[in-house]
Amino acid sequence: EPEVTQTPSHQVTQMGQEVILRCVPISNHLYFYWYRQILGQKVEFLVSFYNNEISEKSEIFDDQFSVERPDGSNFTLKIRSTKLEDSAMYFCASRATGWVRYEQYFGPGTRLTVT
C-alpha cells in the first residue's frame, strides 16, 4: 500500500539554526500539506501546496517557514531560524485529486527538538 514517508524521524537542533524536514508524498497525489503537533496538544494545520505554489497557510506559518517541491517526489519544510517553541512533531500529508472527499494520508512525522 502506498504511503507517505518522512525524514529524519527525529531532528535535534539549536535555537537559531535552520532545519529542513523532508517528505515523499504518495506518488499520484497532487495536494501536499504540513501539520504540526506540539506535545499534548491537537494537530494544527500549517500550509497546503498545490501546483507548485502555496494555496493556503495558517497564522503559524510566518516568514520563518517555507515549503518547496524541489523535484518530482520530495516536498520540504524549511524553518530558517528555529525557536524553542518550534519543538513539535511535524507531519506531512498528501491527497489525490478528484472526488475523494479530501481524504489525507499522513506520514510518520519528524520529531523536532529545539534546544
Place this chain on the structure above:
Amino acid sequence: RKEVEQDPGPFNVPEGATVAFNCTYSNSASQSFFWYRQDCRKEPKLLMSVYSSGNEDGRFTAQLNRASQYISLLIRDSKLSDSATYLCVVNAGGTSYGKLTFGQGTILTVHP
C-alpha cells in the same frame, strides 16, 4: 466556540463493550468529515470518512447530522487494539484546498 469540539474523555472500557464518541463543529460550510485514530506519538491514521447518510465499516459506525453540526463514532465489541486517541476532523471545503481542522481527541483505553 472551538472549531471542532470532542467529548473530553478519557474512556476506559472493558473488551467487548460498545463505546460512542461525539463531536461538534462550528463551521456550517464544512463539507467533509472524518474520524482518525492516533496511537501514542504516531501519525493520525484515517479510520473512516463520515457520509451524510451514515456509514459502517465492520465494528465502526459513523453518523453525521448537518443540521446540528454533530458527528459521532460508535465502536462495537471493543478490542484491546482499539486503544488509541480518536480524532474528529473536519474539512471546510470550498476554496480551502482541503485544510483539515482537528479536535483535541478523545482517549480510549480498552482493558481485559
